[in-house]
Amino acid sequence: MNQECTIDNSDIVKKPESGYWHDAYPELGRGPISLEDSVCPEFYAKEKEHIFKKNWLYVGRAEQLPKKGSYFTRELAVLDTSIILLRDKDDTIRAFHNICPHRGNKLLWQDDPFQETQGTTPLLYCRFHGWRYNLDGSLIKASREDLLLDFDKSKCSVPAIQCEVWQGFIFINLDRDNKQSVRDFLGEFAEGIEGYPFDRPYQLYKFKAELQCNWKIFMDGFAESYHGPYLHAGSFGALTDVAKLDKANPYTDALAFQLKDQHRMFSFYGEPSKQTPFSRPIECLTESSAAGPWNKKDDFGPLPKGLNPTRSEKYGFDSFQFFPNFVLIFGSSGFTTHAHWPTGPHSHVIEVEMFYRPPTTHKERIAQELTVSFLNDIVLEDASPLEGMQAMLNSGALKEFYANDEEILVRHLHKVVQDAVALGEEVKESERIKEGERNKQAGGGK
């Protein structure tokens, strides 16, 4: 009856009645978690093979390729390759291995072949022997064609990599056999985010750090806010005061955790940024805090349905961790990306890009400078235990670690990584057996 007046609340996320998020995801288990995936060099080799070389990876935004012929390169140790991203003359964004198919010279770099570069070019030119390629990778002309023997021009292209753009985020996939679109891969979370005004102009703040810890150890820190009152005791006093009660903490307990396939998210408390008894002098001066400039106007319109999934009035931000290494955070200042690029089993580079609403006055720009400076010191505070922690994990003193109900995303990350590696090894083994059988049959036929 009266169905028109019924508000559809079916997509509002609620904590299970038991009070434990783990009860919504019984398949996760609750026991200790193996540390092998963050310590063993052998595991890292498998992780490269079965995860990083098989999945869609975020490498940059479409705005970084503003016109036809724009390009940038990515030096990605975990993929054992350098990648060219470019905008072709038909506006298609393409990805290639950064290699000339003639003799293998690296195509695009400046003074140092291991530094990333960017620019604009009408074609891909190899400076070793002067071969030229179209922006779709096909050969325009080899130098001195009269010297070529048995040469099939159509087979001599710059090796392409699958590349798709979702909402302006450029993804690549090194798996030649991949049949899944990036949108399908990102799944329901992506659907819930679509509609966010990603295509507006933004003020970009960008940071990078290399840390001597496994990439997952860092992601774990950004997958829970339970550490807030303790690790950030010096920087966020308010959290610590409540935590002294040692019970449910409305400031740090997540509003929601959600797991979808290999991806995960949490929604987090946050009052509108404003003056509090804890505001520091510099915050009062710039009228801003780590949570963003005070009293900013909210002109982004209604949020897409996947944001603030509990529809809480106390909502502050949402953090989505897309498998394997791409984090997308939405807050009142705009959105932020984290990309975690392993450089070895015990080291990685974190890249932070903050896309903030463009300031319209100098005062607004100064307020953002406070937020950005504060947040990036907080990132370093988040990172501060991790290098010592990694060294101790490497000692082998522990084989497992614990994760509580507020650490459910930590559990999920390690589970999906370990599952993906196990599955990859299984597939490889069964292919090896099949191959052996084929060889036997071929041998028997002689």
Place this chain on the structure above:
Amino acid sequence: MSSSLPQAFADLEHLVAEWAIEDGHQRYLKRVNSSMDELKAFYDEIFPRGKAAIDYVDQFDYQQPLPKDAENLRNLIYALITVAMAVEVWRQPRVKHSAKTVLTRLS
């Protein structure tokens, strides 16, 4: 000689060469390579002028480049923000427990 700061802030002139740094990464390096005494001295001198400085810079159209003297003043405000983190939050030049790790600011 023309002043590198607006007239009302001429008394801060001696800070410009060392502290009026626009680039976020260079500013951060300046902070972590300074002693706490140096940071505190800079902070104590400029903080009381902060409100007036922000108001001064804010009267200019954001879409237009700032006059050089206002730009220097704005860069001193940026430096104040960078230094205030050390003075007000960490009470040391680097983030507490961060050892040698530095976040490189690229833009």
